[in-house]
Every structure is written in structure tokens, then in C-alpha cells.
Amino acid sequence: MTARMLSFSTLHWDGVSLLCLLLLAASPFVLSRIYASYKDSKTQDGTESIDLSSKRPPTLPYYIPLVDHLIQFITDGSTLLSKASKFCGAGVPVRISLPGFSSYVVSGPEAITAFFKNTRDLSTTSRGVTVIQNAFGCPAHLAHHFKPRHSPDGTPDEVEQAIHRGVQTGLSGPQLEILAGKFQIALLEKIEASKHEIGNDWVDIPDLCDLVQKFVIESVISTFFGSYMITLNPNIVEDFLEFNDYIRLLFMGMPRWLIPKAYNARQRMVDSIQRWQKHARENCDPSTLGDVDWEPYYGSKFIRERQDLLTRRGILDEKARAAENFANLWAANSNSVPAAIWFLIETLRDDCLKKEVCQRISSAYLIPKVSEKHESQQPAFDTEKLCNDPLLQSVYAETLRLRVAALIVREAAHRDFSFCGWHIKKGEVLTVSSHTEAMNGDVWGVGKDPSSHSVDKFWSHRFLVNSADPHSGPLLNQKAKKAASRELSFSTDGLAGTWIPYGGGRSLCPGRHFAKREIMLTTAAFLTAYEIDLDPNHIPSVNMSHFGFGTMPPKGKLSCRIRYLPR
Numbered sequence: 001m002t003a004r005m006l007s008f009s010t011l012h013w014d015g016v017s018l019l020c021l022l023l024l025a026a027s028p029f030v031l032s033r034i035y036a037s038y039k040d041s042k043t044q045d046g047t048e049s050i051d052l053s054s055k056r057p058p059t060l061p062y063y064i065p066l067v068d069h070l071i072q073f074i075t076d077g078s079t080l081l082s083k084a085s086k087f088c089g090a091g092v093p094v095r096i097s098l099p100g101f102s103s104y105v106v107s108g109p110e111a112i113t114a115f116f117k118n119t120r121d122l123s124t125t126s127r128g129v130t131v132i133q134n135a136f137g138c139p140a141h142l143a144h145h146f147k148p149r150h151s152p153d154g155t156p157d158e159v160e161q162a163i164h165r166g167v168q169t170g171l172s173g174p175q176l177e178i179l180a181g182k183f184q185i186a187l188l189e190k191i192e193a194s195k196h197e198i199g200n201d202w203v204d205i206p207d208l209c210d211l212v213q214k215f216v217i218e219s220v221i222s223t224f225f226g227s228y229m230i231t232l233n234p235n236i237v238e239d240f241l242e243f244n245d246y247i248r249l250l251f252m253g254m255p256r257w258l259i260p261k262a263y264n265a266r267q268r269m270v271d272s273i274q275r276w277q278k279h280a281r282e283n284c285d286p287s288t289l290g291d292v293d294w295e296p297y298y299g300s301k302f303i304r305e306r307q308d309l310l311t312r313r314g315i316l317d318e319k320a321r322a323a324e325n326f327a328n329l330w331a332a333n334s335n336s337v338p339a340a341i342w343f344l345i346e347t348l349r350d351d352c353l354k355k356e357v358c359q360r361i362s363s364a365y366l367i368p369k370v371s372e373k374h375e376s377q378q379p380a381f382d383t384e385k386l387c388n389d390p391l392l393q394s395v396y397a398e399t400l401r402l403r404v405a406a407l408i409v410r411e412a413a414h415r416d417f418s419f420c421g422w423h424i425k426k427g428e429v430l431t432v433s434s435h436t437e438a439m440n441g442d443v444w445g446v447g448k449d450p451s452s453h454s455v456d457k458f459w460s461h462r463f464l465v466n467s468a469d470p471h472s473g474p475l476l477n478q479k480a481k482k483a484a485s486r487e488l489s490f491s492t493d494g495l496a497g498t499w500i501p502y503g504g505g506r507s508l509c510p511g512r513h514f515a516k517r518e519i520m521l522t523t524a525a526f527l528t529a530y531e532i533d534l535d536p537n538h539i540p541s542v543n544m545s546h547f548g549f550g551t552m553p554p555k556g557k558l559s560c561r562i563r564y565l566p567r
């Protein structure tokens with residue numbers, strides 16, 4: 001279940017305007033949460049000081065009871081989580097509390113490694129059920145179908161395991177390379193077709209992101225869901241983007257009357273997906289397809305097999321099925337597209353880096369075979385070569401380090417247990433924040449010149465190790481340099497509990513290999529096809545209101561001039 005990754009954010013208040021807040025304060029929705037929180041506070045022990053007798057984790061102090069950390073969470077979630085992580089030093093979970101919901105923040109490499117390893121006591125939360133309903137429009141009476149299912153011994157049941165396996169094999173190995181190839185060709189076709197609007201003369205465009213995300217999202221959708229998802233629903237990218245702007249408010253269950261536009265965008269998405277489901281069902285019988293990797297109706301084998309798994313789970317209602325397909329479509333786009341945009345922006349902003357990156361890209365350029373020259377679009381880049389290049393990998397890893405702000409949430413589902421020596425009760429929730437760890441100054445390497453390569457800045461070489469240079473590499477205390485080689489090599493060694501844009505443990509993002517290919521191919525295709533000049537007077541910044549929801553996009557518009565480079 002994809003939706004579970006954002007379950008924490010069901011109660012994420014970030015970005016809500018004060019007006020909405022005041023309106024909401026009067027609504028039964030909020031009152032019920034405040035009441036729940038009040039009940040909660042009565043039963044909580046050890047809220048003020050560290051209670052060593054029971055070794056209950058401490059709570060981050062707050063000033064206004066009932067509201068607790070809510071205001072801080074709304075205005076600056078990043079600072080709140082970072083405060084919690086530093087409150088008692090590394091390894092001590094610290095409780096933060098919002099009306100009706102509280103969680104221990106887990107921080108520091110050792111504690112996070114323990115967090116990901118302990119699959120016995122820590123499960124993904126059942127809030128995914130709320131999310132599939134609130135965000136993706138599953139009818140309320142059917143949402144319970146999406147609850148994680150267990151065998152009597154507590155392990156995931158047979159269908160759950162089949163889903164887990166399906167997502168792993170569908171997004172790795174030979175199927176992955178087929179998806180990456182499909183994506184590349186779709187993207188190259190769109191860029192090629194843009195020749196009519198963007199010619200060999202400069203044109204000014206108001207927002208580079210608009211252009212990139214339109215092409216990339218369409219390519220991802222046709223790669224996974226086949227050709228008809230877009231031809232049946234020509235406005236799907238616009239609808240998706242509008243929906244995604246409201247995703248935070250939908251996740252937390254803000255009512256329809258407050259955000260009618262959000263519910264309309266969601267409805268248009270659900271309708272589009274149902275149209276696709278009907279069309280595929282009427283025109284294609286999967287049982288006659290055999291083992292094909294991709295066909296135009298269902299798209300990838302991964303998505304086709306998932307339709308069968310939905311049936312095996314007893315999810316037959318078309319709207320409930322659409323909600324699950326929608327969750328997948330969202331997972332495949334929401335994080336990787338802004339990450340691809342940031343990779344391109346960082347490259348364009350630095351002339352030296354741009355030159356180096358262009359060199360690497362051109363060495364991965366494939367000369368079209370003569371026999372194939374007049375056929376339709378061929379792959380232009382050797383994806384494997386791009387993905388193994390040390391510099392490109394470092395730029396990629398650094399982009400995710402700086403821009404991904406995912407909250408990874410687990411629940412003590414079965415019993416009380418001890419976490420790093422602290423007593424956690426059954427039903428309590430632990431949270432890891434990828435961005436907080438990415439900003440941990442005790443861990444990250446800053447090179448020879450700490451002031452210009454501090455953790456809050458983009459540094460393209462942060463993940464490169466040079467055996468001759470003790471300051472190089474992603475760790476402040478780089479233990480072992482890769483031996484002898486004079487070449488720079490890419491490394492994430494020693495970062496298992498620190499570089500965690502994709503989470504970790506059993507629910508480590510299965511889409512990470514595809515995302516890496518998508519991100520690198522996007523920059524390769526754009527830099528090869530176009531010359532792009534960003535507005536030199538504008539320094540791109542991050543839209544922090546996406547904190548907690550995965551990759552944070554750039555804030556505002558990125559105007560630029562662009563022209564097509566003939567090949």
C-alpha cells in the first residue's frame with residue numbers, strides 16, 4: 001500500500017492559512033481531535049522531565065496545553081523536528097504532540113538503524129486506510145480493505161506478501177530496464193515534438209518547471225499505465241498537478257466545504273482512472289497476453305499484475321480500485337519529478353558543473369545504428385552508464401539529501417517494547433525525518449572548505465571520495481578511503497542511518513531504481529536537446545510548505561530562456 005508512506009501527514013497542519021485554522025477550530029473535526037488529545041494527555045506519563053524509573057522517553061516542552069506543538073508544526077515543521085532531535089542528544093526518542101496525535105522523533109544513525117531493523121515490533125501504521133480514503137477517494141465503507149493483513153502468527157498474510165514481492169520484482173531487474181527504456185523514448189519523443197514551439201531561436205518561458213514536469217509526468221504515466229491513460233484523459237497532468245497542490249490538506253481530512261477545488265481535482269483524477277480501467281477491461285484480456293512486459297492498455301506488467309492482486313484481495317469496486325491505481329500513480333510522480341527538476345536546476349546554475357555534467361552525458365550518448373535511423377525514436381542514452389557515473393551519482397545523491405523531506409512512521413502494533421533502552425507502549429508511534437538527518441552537522445562531510453560546503457548548501461562533490469584527500473567523502477570522519485585508486489569514486493558507505501530519502505527496512509522505497517534513472521535521463525535529455533539560461537537574478541529556493549511530504553519543489557516560478565539545439 002503506497003499511501004501509508006504519508007500516514008503521519010494525515011495530521012500534518014503545515015501551510016494552512018490562519019483563516020482556515022480559525023474556521024476549522026470551530027468545526028467538530030478539530031474539537032474531536034482536541035478532546036482526544038486531552039484524554040491522551042491525562043494518560044501520558046513523564047511529560048515534563050525524563051522519568052528514569054520507567055525510562056519513558058521525554059517530551060519536547062510546549063507552552064500552550066491542548067494546542068501542544070501544533071502552531072510550530074504549522075509554521076515550521078522542519079525546525080520543530082530538528083529541535084526534537086537535538087533535545088536530549090542522539091539516540092533518545094523525544095515526543096512531540098499535536099492535537100489527537102503524538103509521536104516520538106527518532107534521530108541519529110544508530111537509533112535509525114535500529115528503527116529500520118526492528119520489523120518485529122514496529123509496523124507500518126494503519127493510517128494508510130485513512131489516506132486511501134481522504135487523499136485518493138476510496139469510498140469510506142470500502143477503505144478497510146486496504147488494512148495490512150496478517151496471518152495468525154503476526155506476519156503479513158499471503159496476499160500481502162504477493163503485493164510486496166510484486167512491487168519489488170516489478171520495479172527492479174529486467175522489468176526495471178524495460179520501464180527505463182520506455183520512459184526514455186517517451187521523453188525524447190515529447191522533446192522532439194516541442195521543436196515547433198521551441199525552435200532554434202531563443203524563447204522566454206515563465207516557468208521551467210511547467211515544461212519539465214509536463215513532459216516527465218506524461219512519460220512516467222505512459223510508461224506505467226500505457227498509452228491510453230493520456231489519450232483518454234488529455235488533461236490528466238494538469239489535474240494531477242492541481243490535486244498535488246492540495247495533497248496535504250486532503251491527507252489530513254480537511255472537509256470538502258473548505259477546499260472544494262481540491263475535491264474537484266481529486267474527483268477528476270478518479271474519473272480519469274476509472275475511464276482507463278473500463279477501457280482496458282473492455283479492450284484487453286490480460287489472460288491472453290502471456291508474459292509480455294508492456295502493452296498499450298494496462299501499460300507495464302507491474303501495473304497489470306497489480307490489477308489481479310486487487311481482485312485477489314477482494315477489492316472489486318471500480319472506485320476502490322481506482323483509488324489504489326491513483327495512489328500508485330501519485331507515488332510514481334510526486335517525489336521523483338521535483339527531484340529531476342532540482343537536478344537540472346543545480347546543473348544549470350553552475351557553469352563548471354554544467355560543463356562536467358554535459359561531458360559525462362555526451363560520453364553516454366548512443367550513436368544511432370544506421371539500420372535504425374529511419375525507424376521511430378531510439379534510446380539516445382546508455383542508462384547504465386549514466387547511472388554508474390561517479391559525478392552524476394554524487395549530484396543525484398546530494399539533490400535528494402537536500403530536497404527530500406519524508407517522514408517515516410512506524411507503530412508499536414503488537415506489544416510494549418524497549419527501543420534503545422526506552423519504554424514504548426503498544427499503539428505508540430515513532431517517526432524518522434529524512435531531512436533532519438540530512439542536516440546533521442555531526443555526520444556529514446564538508447570538504448576542505450566547511451563554510452562553502454556546509455550541510456545546508458548544495459555541493460555537487462559531497463559524495464565523492466578521493467583516496468589522496470582526507471577531507472573528501474560524505475562522512476565528516478571518513479574511516480576508510482577506497483584504496484589506491486586516484487579516481488574519484490562515488491560512495492554512500494557509512495550513511496545507512498543518515499542518507500535516507502527512500503526510507504529503509506522492509507518498506508524501503510521500491511521505486512528508487514526507477515527514480516534514479518528517471519532523474520538522470522531527464523537532465524541528460526534536456527541538456528542535450530536544449531540550451532537553457534535561468535534568470536541570473538533569481539536564486540531558486542525550496543518550498544518548505546511541502547516539508548514532510550517527500551521531495552520539496554522549488555518555490556515560485558523559474559523564468560528562463562530556452563532554444564532547441566539541432567543535432
Ligand code: HEM
Binds near residue numbers: 167171
Ligand atoms: C526521488 C524519488 C522518490 C522518493 C524520495 C521516494 C520516497 C519513498 C519513501 C520514503 C518511501 C517509504 C515510506 C515508508 O517507509 O513508510 C517510499 C515508498 C514507496 N515508494 Fe517511493 N520514492 C520515490 C520514487 C518512487 C517511484 C518512482 C515509485 C514508483 C515507480 C515509488 C513507489 C513507492 C511505493 C510503491 C512505496 C511503498 C512501498 C511499501 O509500502 O512497501 N517511489 N518512497
Ligand SMILES: *[C@@H]1O[C@H](CO)[C@@H](O)[C@H](O)[C@H]1NC(C)=O
Binds near residue numbers: 244555
Ligand atoms: C508552495 O506550495 C504550496 C502547496 O503546494 C502552494 O500552494 C504554494 O503556492 C507554493 N508556494 C510558492 C511560492 O510556490
